[in-house]
Amino acid sequence: MHDSKGIGRRRLFTTAAALGGTAAMGGVLARPAAAEDATTAGVRSFAPVKVTSADAQYGELVHGMNRRYVGNPEAVHIVDDVSQVAGVVQAAVTAGKRLTVRSGGHCLEDWVFNPQVQVVLDLSMLDKVYYDPGRCAFAVETGAQLLDVYALLYQVYGVTVPGGICHSVAAGGHVSGGGWGLLCRQLGLIIDYLHAVEVVVVGADGRVRTVVATNDPNDPHRELWWAHAGGGGGNFGVVTRYWFRTPGATGSDPRKLLPKPPREVYLVAQAWPWESMTEAKVSRLAQNYARWFTAHSAPGAPELALASFLVLTHKSAGQIAMVTQVDATVPDARRMLDDYRAAIGEGVDVPTEAVTRPFAEFGPMAAYAEPRRLPWLEATRYLALTNTNLTDPTFRQEYKSSYMRAAFPDRQLAALYKHLTRTDVTLPGASITLSSYGGEVNRPAPSATGYPHRESFFKMMWMSLWNDPAEDAAYVAWNRQCYAEVYADTGGVPVPNAVTDGCYVNYPDNDLNDPAYNTSSTPWYKLYYKDNYARLQQVKKKYDPTDFFRHAQSIRLP
Structure with missing residues (x-):
């Protein structure tokens, strides 16, 4: 069945079985086990790659879609698995380096690429999209591009999320900013189907941890979920993946857990x-x-x-x-x-x-x-x-x-x-x-x-x-x-x-x-x-108390 496979732009994955147990724990997430066949099946897999100005590809990695803004960071780190993100962030924190995050490169201002940034964390290879039976929800990694998300959800399951028109916008900032598209009048916003979010955060002691926040009223991290449902990107931590499910949906049939678009x-x-x-x-x-x-x-x-x-x-x-x-x-x-x-x-x-x-x-x-x-x-x-x-x-x-x-x-x-x-x-x-x-x-x-x-x-x-x-x-x-x-x-x-x-x-x-x-x-x-700003500031204070994640218009500490 397709339920155990995820599709990215360049590869197939067999991750849901590995993620089902860890994802279901909630709270602080343990490092997921690697898919057993990740190398034997020829699936792309690599350790975090560090790219500097000495590398030929550097010039293609220090700008987004808006060519008015080109950065000159000391390094761009490309990751291939959600488990690799925390290590890159911890290294930047320990070294006192200014870090920003790129998922799809569609930030229209200089929030990611500007002269003050020393480290760019590139999440574009985090592009898996799959049904997660552990959460009875669809997981979308932060680098997954919208058209790929739509194609998988609809062609395999007959469902969708009401996101944007632009094909190469990635889930990362689009979702956290309250992404919308041509189905929004019928179905609402993509955040109206956000069930959970996984975020790498930095504590007051400089220690990095990975948190899963859900819309469960009893979740101790529910405010972090609330903030990522439209509170903007680059404010609280590094989003590594989202889970989507229609609020109130029950059961485990993925064909009934998200809305259907028009035929x-x-x-x-x-x-x-x-x-x-x-x-x-x-x-x-x-x-x-x-x-x-x-x-x-x-x-x-x-x-x-x-x-x-x-x-x-x-x-x-x-x-x-x-x-x-x-x-x-x-x-x-x-x-x-x-x-x-x-x-x-x-x-x-x-x-x-x-x-x-x-x-x-x-x-x-x-x-x-x-x-x-x-x-x-x-x-x-x-x-x-x-x-x-x-x-x-x-x-x-x-x-x-x-x-x-x-x-x-x-x-x-x-x-x-x-x-x-x-x-x-x-x-x-x-x-x-x-x-x-x-x-x-x-x-x-x-x-x-x-x-x-x-x-x-x-x-x-x-x-x-x-x-x-x-x-x-x-x-x-x-x-x-x-x-x-x-x-x-x-x-x-x-x-x-x-x-x-x-x-x-x-x-x-x-x-x-x-x-x-x-x-x-x-x-x-x-x-x-x-009127939501003061509440967003309290989330910032709890999950990013040192203001490590910041840009020209990031949420300010109260």
Whole structure:
């Protein structure tokens, strides 16, 4: 049976039998026994590898996806088994070395790669995904990439977790920051299925230990689980693996322990040519989107079967684009899709066309100008692999974010249009993406997990992508200026109120720390964590009392 096998990007594993006993103990985890056939079966296995600047591969290991940030650590340590992590961390603690952690390399700021970092712990080879009968849950190691997770869970068991779109994002930071994707309105966030987390932590005495924290109300480490359910990466320790199971699920049949995705979906991509758009039309388009999702995002609403993102590109990109996915198995799915598209275009009076140009992180999608009905995993794979941001290693990037609880005030619409149509710069890689949200995401209380944003209906991402370092200043300035003007009434940032609801920690933005850009009285940590921050600080105090794990926006000790 498949229950005893785990699949990684490059290998097969027979680990569940070895892990079942140790994983079931909870609390401090003993070192798991190695799989007996790890070498005889030709499975990849190696001791921790230390890479320095003397090694040819060093240059490929000291940067992530955002090429604006390149580190120069003394060494990068690559591990191949969860049992190896504690030793690397202990060595860094003992030597007094600054250590950061890379799982998938998708941290968008300099939290991992910056001049102060001396040791990088690379977890990208921790990529096993398997059913763990000891916990009756699915184990996902921190380096496992999302598309691999989806493929294993669905093709073998017919289930999924509602994670993100980008195929090469790894579980590590994605989960701990409250990862979301196109199924979030129907199923909630990936953290809403987090059953347990394994974390390597450093005590006040400098001793390293490995802790498993679960959502069991009686677990003495439950607060550590709570913090990793949306409290952000790099704050408390090194996550080595997660376990997922639907809350309240019982039994040992893995096919019944996580939600099932739609069997089929409709997928459509449409564009509005910028040459035909006026300020009134662009404002109407954005407002139509905002109003539709504020009106159709209550938990349990039938429209939760529909997810969509609208990409407001800079005018020099040529097209505004929208991608929509609908669960094709719900009643009247095609009518819902048609009604939605009509509602978004109401009053715009510009015929849509095929998406023939790149938009935000995606390439052209001309074949989807009319809705296509596809198996869910095929649609998921298509969107994941259409992402040019993940395939061009020269991209430089800048991001900002906001959560929206209401339709746009007129002043925000005017500011958006002003910056999208600026003629003093030509920035085809600049965009603002409006993404559908709410629904089942909003069912838990804001304090139920470390992730507090349970009251918004769509979210926004300022994304700039470019290749030439000479364009850094222009793109960064555009992001900053547009964002500041949109939220000018609240100090240049989306302060939680009746309209806005703060920022998304997985789109980190160091500008939020800077009083030159955040002139509000709301600090960065309240924008990310709202009223959960003080509780997160107590978890930090208990599990990282020396502040060993830190970055520009890590949880501060109380």
